[in-house]
Structures are given as C-alpha cells and as structure tokens.
Amino acid sequence: MKWNEVHTILSRRIGVNTLVFLVALALASAGNLRFWSVFVQAAGGLSVARLPLLAGSFAIVALFFHALLTLASFRRTVKPALIAAVLTASAASWFITEYGIVIDRTLIQSVFETDIHEAAELLNWRLVLFVALSGGLPSLLIARMEIRFPAGARGLAHRAGIVAASLTLAALLLLMLFKSLAPTVREHRELRYLLTPTNVIQATSSYARTSWSTPVAIAALGRDAVRGSRWTGQRRRTVSVIVVGETARAANFSMNGYARETNPRLAREAGLINFTKVQSCGTATAVSVPCVFSVLGRTRYDDAKARTQEGLLDVLSHAGFEVVWRDNNSGCKGVCDRVTFTDLSAPASGNTHCRDEECYDEGLLDGLPELIRRSSKDLVIVLHQKGSHGPAYAKRYPAGFGRFGPVCDTGNLEHCSREAIVAAYDNTILYTDYFLAQTIDMLREMARDDGIDTTMLYFSDHGESLGEGNMYLHGAPYFFAPDEQTHVPMMLWMSDGFADRFRIDPACLQARRDQVLSHDNVFHSVLGMLDIDTAVLNPKLDLFHACVRNG
Incomplete structure (x- = not known):
C-alpha cells in the first residue's frame, strides 16, 4: 500500500457520532479484556445460560462509554478526549494484564510519589510497543480523520438525545439484569478498579482532590507527652x-x-x-x-x-x-x-x-x-x-x-x-x-x-x-x-x-x-x-x- 493510499484512508470524513460510537465499542471490548475475563469468572463462567447476562453487561458498559464520550464530542474537544481515552486505556490495560494489578487512588498516589528510578523500572520496550500499536495507531487515525459535526442547536440537541438514550437504555438493561448482576458486582468489588479508562479517571480525580485541597493547620497531637517514672534517676x-x-x-x-x-x-x-x-x-x-x-x-x-x-x-x-x-x-x-x-x-x-x-x-x-x-x-x-x-x-x-x-x-x-x-x-x-x-x-x-x-x-x-x-x-x-x-x-x-x-x-x-x-x-x-x-x-x-x- 502506497503512502498516498494510507493518507486517503486516514483523511476520510466521518460523522462525529459514528466515530464516538466506534471508539466506545473499542474501549468496551479490546480495551478491557482483563475486566471481561474476571467478570466472566465472577458471573459463573461462560455458558449459553449466561450469555444474556454477559451480553447485557457488555451493552451497559458500551452504552455508558458512549454517553461519556458524547459529552466531549464537540469540535475542539472530541479528538483530544478520544485520543486521551484510547492512550489511557492502552497503558492501563498493559499494567493490569502484565502485573495483575488494579488501578485505584492508592496506586495513582504511588505513581506520583514514587522515586523516578523506581518508576523507570516499570518501563520497557514491550510496553512502548504495546501502547504504540494499541493506543498510538488508533490515536493517529483519529487525529488525521476529517470529522463531520452537526451544526448549531440541532447538533446540540442531537448529542443530548444520544446521551439521554444511551443512559436510559443502559439503565433499563441494568434493571432487567439487576437480580443476576448485583451479587457479582457486590462480591467482586475489584471489578470497578479493572474497568478502563474510568478506573484511571476516578483514581486520579480522587488523588487530585486530596492532594490539591486547601492546606490547613496541622492539628496538635500528644502535646502533653512526658517521660514516665522509669526515667527517674537515669x-x-x-x-x-x-x-x-x-x-x-x-x-x-x-x-x-x-x-x-x-x-x-x-x-x-x-x-x-x-x-x-x-x-x-x-x-x-x-x-x-x-x-x-x-x-x-x-x-x-x-x-x-x-x-x-x-x-x-x-x-x-x-x-x-x-x-x-x-x-x-x-x-x-x-x-x-x-x-x-x-x-x-x-x-x-x-x-x-x-x-x-x-x-x-x-x-x-x-x-x-x-x-x-x-x-x-x-x-x-x-x-x-x-x-x-x-x-x-x-x-x-x-x-x-x-x-x-x-x-x-x-x-x-x-x-x-x-x-x-x-x-x-x-x-x-x-x-x-x-x-x-x-x-x-x-x-x-x-x-x-x-x-x-x-x-x-x-x-x-x-x-x-x-x-x-x-x-x-x-x-x-x-x-x-x-x-x-x-x-x-x-x-x-x-x-x-x-x-x-x-x-x-x-x-x-x-x-x-x-x-x-x-x-x-x-x-x-x-x-x-x-x-x-x-x-x-x-x-x-x-x-x-x-x-x-x-x-
């Protein structure tokens, strides 16, 4: 394939809603393989009887991602938002899969507060290659695409309708599956720390709120401390x-x-x-x-x-x-x-x-x-x-x-x-x-x-x-x-x-x-x-x- 053919593919026009939908599907599926592996086990394994629960759960996640990304689907924000989501999901998936870790506030705190040499030990060419292929190439594709946006108030109403419809359908599926889904989620709370990129967003937000909160005076503790009787005469x-x-x-x-x-x-x-x-x-x-x-x-x-x-x-x-x-x-x-x-x-x-x-x-x-x-x-x-x-x-x-x-x-x-x-x-x-x-x-x-x-x-x-x-x-x-x-x-x-x-x-x-x-x-x-x-x-x-x- 010649470069001009590649350039033509990368430059194709695509509707913003179509692009957001495709990215949401990619994040819900390929971006969360470890999540689904754990979820299937937690839900009782892969079987014909479990297919409605598994399919419905996938639809809930995809619809939620769709709604979330649609909120950022404006001319100046959609490409940065989609690229950030794809790259974050790619990097997070690597660490979750390779080291069996989960991503919560404590992990993000450790990332920001660890020694730079310790952090560097986690970086290697396989990580770079993985992120380049699974995150970098899709990001390049998104960056080069010419995106069509619905104009004016009609476009705004269209986006609002998509968000409302996605969340409503997700809520209906959740109600239908709640009896089967609730025990799985309740007994396996680690699932929320495996769902990428929302786990990174939640954890980083929690860490930022704590770290950037307004400093307050340090409360005194033990100001009454004195040495006891065993110190006498020593x-x-x-x-x-x-x-x-x-x-x-x-x-x-x-x-x-x-x-x-x-x-x-x-x-x-x-x-x-x-x-x-x-x-x-x-x-x-x-x-x-x-x-x-x-x-x-x-x-x-x-x-x-x-x-x-x-x-x-x-x-x-x-x-x-x-x-x-x-x-x-x-x-x-x-x-x-x-x-x-x-x-x-x-x-x-x-x-x-x-x-x-x-x-x-x-x-x-x-x-x-x-x-x-x-x-x-x-x-x-x-x-x-x-x-x-x-x-x-x-x-x-x-x-x-x-x-x-x-x-x-x-x-x-x-x-x-x-x-x-x-x-x-x-x-x-x-x-x-x-x-x-x-x-x-x-x-x-x-x-x-x-x-x-x-x-x-x-x-x-x-x-x-x-x-x-x-x-x-x-x-x-x-x-x-x-x-x-x-x-x-x-x-x-x-x-x-x-x-x-x-x-x-x-x-x-x-x-x-x-x-x-x-x-x-x-x-x-x-x-x-x-x-x-x-x-x-x-x-x-x-x-x-x-x-x-x-x-």
Whole structure:
C-alpha cells in the first residue's frame, strides 16, 4: 500500500457520532479484556445460560462509554478526549494484564510519589510497543480523520438525545439484569478498579482532590507527652532505631518457616523477638507509612486526616527526644516533615554503598555512630529502607548476596519464570537480614563501648505478590488484597541495659510472638516501650504494657 493510499484512508470524513460510537465499542471490548475475563469468572463462567447476562453487561458498559464520550464530542474537544481515552486505556490495560494489578487512588498516589528510578523500572520496550500499536495507531487515525459535526442547536440537541438514550437504555438493561448482576458486582468489588479508562479517571480525580485541597493547620497531637517514672534517676542516654522495611513479606522469612534460609544472621541473634502474625495498614508505601506513624489506625485511616495531624514522631519530639529520619527510599510521605530528614537514596547524597544510580540500604548506617555520639539527647532514629522494592528485585542487593538463583535480573517480569522472580526477591530478604544484623551489631557495640541503652524495632510497610493468583507487585485494594501483600515481618531487639532500664520482661514479649498484631500496635508500643505518658497512648494496643515488671 502506497503512502498516498494510507493518507486517503486516514483523511476520510466521518460523522462525529459514528466515530464516538466506534471508539466506545473499542474501549468496551479490546480495551478491557482483563475486566471481561474476571467478570466472566465472577458471573459463573461462560455458558449459553449466561450469555444474556454477559451480553447485557457488555451493552451497559458500551452504552455508558458512549454517553461519556458524547459529552466531549464537540469540535475542539472530541479528538483530544478520544485520543486521551484510547492512550489511557492502552497503558492501563498493559499494567493490569502484565502485573495483575488494579488501578485505584492508592496506586495513582504511588505513581506520583514514587522515586523516578523506581518508576523507570516499570518501563520497557514491550510496553512502548504495546501502547504504540494499541493506543498510538488508533490515536493517529483519529487525529488525521476529517470529522463531520452537526451544526448549531440541532447538533446540540442531537448529542443530548444520544446521551439521554444511551443512559436510559443502559439503565433499563441494568434493571432487567439487576437480580443476576448485583451479587457479582457486590462480591467482586475489584471489578470497578479493572474497568478502563474510568478506573484511571476516578483514581486520579480522587488523588487530585486530596492532594490539591486547601492546606490547613496541622492539628496538635500528644502535646502533653512526658517521660514516665522509669526515667527517674537515669543518666545513660537511649537510642531507639526504627527500621521501616520496604515490600518485605513475612512468608519469605525463614524465621517464619520459609524453606530457604533467608535469615541466617537474624536467626542467630540472641534475644531477637520475631512477631509472626502482623498485618499491614495498607498495601502501598503511600498509605502504610503515614498510617503506621499516625494514631488513626487502619480502619479510621484517611490520608487527608493523617496529613493534617501530628503523628508518632511529633509526640516523641514533644517528650524531648531528638528525632532523625534517614531515607533510602522515596521519602517519608509527610511523616517526617517536622523532624530532621536526611536523604541517602542517591550517590550525590554521600551514600558510599551505591552502584550506578542504585544505593543500597547499608548506606543508612554511614556515619550513624558519629551522629549518635555527637548528640547529647536521647535519640529516635528512623531508617527507611529500599528493601525489596520491585519489579527490579535484583538491583536491591550487592552482588555478594545473590545466593539464590537463577534470578530474574530485569524489571520486565514477563521475561522471567516465577522461580527466577522469587529467587531474586529472596536475595533481597537475605540482604535485609544482613542489614538488620549490622544495625543490631552497631547498637550492641554502642551499648558496650559508649554506655548507651539501645533498641531496634523493624517492620515492613507492606508485602508483595510474586505470581500467586497471577498477581505481581503490590497495591491491591485492602478489602481483597491477598495475604502476601498484607502479612508483614516485625522484629524487636533490645540491649540488656535497655530492657533493664525500662523493666521490660523479654520472656513475656517472646510469649506474645505468635499473637495477632498489626501496624496499629506500633504507635502505642513505641510510646509504651519508651515510657511516654500521654493521653493519646492506648494501653490495649501497647505490646509492652503487660510485659513491664513492677519496680
């Protein structure tokens, strides 16, 4: 076919209503293959008896898209609107199909707030080729078409009639099918996060409303915080290190029964308490990190509330602690806005444990003993790991930690077997084991050589799917998130001096290791561990409350 013939095809005149109808059909069908796959399963499978329900459901979606796109079918808006819808559907379909994810506000928040290098790991030539073919070519066709528009008031009335007719017919079909359709939609709420491009529009709109809302004053929290009686007469300083892990799931920790030895060093740490049944507050960093440091708890957590209220680190500051956040991730999501923050996620930051643009978690310990010795105050130090962040798991650890293999050494998970993906992930856990053991060694030495009472609390922000149920990565809406994304590791280590100082019974805590816990316990347990008296402390959520020996 010669170029002039192609040009002729692309330049053909077409009525705006016809074009909108064709695009609506394309979006409802080819643009939502994953949605229909899940819907058919949820509705009871493909059978002759189910055909009226399936056909009617497709018609409802197509009619809804038709009405929505018709609202934008004006001379200056129709091409941008149709092209945006096609490209959005194409890109969203790729990620939904390739990684088994769904698109909600949390995912959009993660996209906007993640590190640019992490985001780049999701980009590859297959994505570009897919979007170019399924989104770019149709967009080019739309851009080159000469579109006929009905004129004046007649055209406006015609569009209004189309919108009304489409919505009315969709509503009638919905009423006819409601008895069969309602249970499917009610029991499978994930379907709304799979329907493209409305899922992207809804999620982006929700994120924008939250992010661009008018700033308000930060509400005070725990301004009454004071140190309790266990501080009386004490002269030794305290250093409490809180390690916030990234994307570590409890299932792949050998200390929790995993077959591979991913915790060789931690398993030998005397006095380390491993809590085996801990649930995360969310399935993405953008939710879990602010949630775990807020007083709200998972069921009451709201991003807007958390952003406008002080949190755990503020309460510790009110009680006279020097609080420091050291980051090898994509920031603290507002949690550390009012404390000292150090970014160690790039070579230019002074992190000496980097390869190219990838900086390893060991860099969080660079200069930390010196920082502790320079301070004259009691310290709470948060170390925010890069941890096991995917999809390029093999980038998260130095070469010496590639014990398990063969590994998936690319962020393009479709090129790798599930076994190779899991092997690379397990190596990240092995490196986290080393990093945590190094942190404990440092704190143990400071307790011995510098006369400081030290402790370390570790927990991961959320888990990760590694192909179970054809799901990968994380970020699934919590109400149907798999256990792999919500069951996280949590560990505690205390120097003998720290346990004695605060009269904490390690055997009592060890006995609670298999108790069902969650991120909700962290806020109150840190305050309880450090004997901070404040009205915001809930003893029922304080792990240490029942394990403090009487004077």
